[in-house]
Amino acid sequence: xxxxxxxxRLWDKYKKIMLPSFPLYKCNFYDIDTFKYEIMFSxxxxxxxxxxxxxxxxxxxxxxxxxxxIVWNAEKLCWWPKDDGYSQVHEKDINVWECELEIIDNIHExxxxxxxxx
Numbered sequence: 001x002x003x004x005x006x007x008x009r010l011w012d013k014y015k016k017i018m019l020p021s022f023p024l025y026k027c028n029f030y031d032i033d034t035f036k037y038e039i040m041f042s043x044x045x046x047x048x049x050x051x052x053x054x055x056x057x058x059x060x061x062x063x064x065x066x067x068x069x070i071v072w073n074a075e076k077l078c079w080w081p082k083d084d085g086y087s088q089v090h091e092k093d094i095n096v097w098e099c100e101l102e103i104i105d106n107i108h109e110x111x112x113x114x115x116x117x118x
Contacts, residue, residue, distance in 0.1 A: 007042040009054055011108045018109060021052065038108070043070055043079040048100040055079070056107045062100035069107060 009021035013036055021042065032039065040055040047053055048062070057070050059081060068081030 006044070007052065007054075009040050009042075011038040011040065011056075012036065013038060016108075018106070021054070041072075045101070047103045049102065051103050053101065053103060054106070058104045058106060058110075059101045060104050062102070063098070067104060 006024040007021045008024055008027060010019040010032070011017075012019060019037075024041075029039075038056075043053050043055065045053055047059065053059065053070060055070050055072060058067055059070065060067050061081075066083060068083050071080055071082045072078075073080035
């Protein structure tokens with residue numbers, strides 16, 4: 001297959017480990033126990049280091065000092081960086097998608113970063 005392939009990764013809620021990502025077309029969602037795993041989708045872009053950005057990643061912007069968690073915005077039907085969990089980036093005078101993004105961590109493997117940064 002050429003071009004962009006949607007990928008997913010799984011967080012094992014019991015073992016507390018992130019499983020390697022894989023292409024969506026190789027996934028049978030009926031085989032994924034959602035009580036055991038949390039499914040996270042790739043947002044389709046990479047950070048400045050070339051790492052694929054997934055739902056639940058905590059990113060930092062080159063055009064600001066803030067940290068954001070990647071979430072699905074059901075109202076706008078798109079991926080959206082969310083700051084402290086209450087206000088969204090679009091309420092600020094910053095065009096987040098024109099900045100370089102850097103993955104700092106994800107919400108599962110380092111919950112301390114959420115307390116410290118968000």
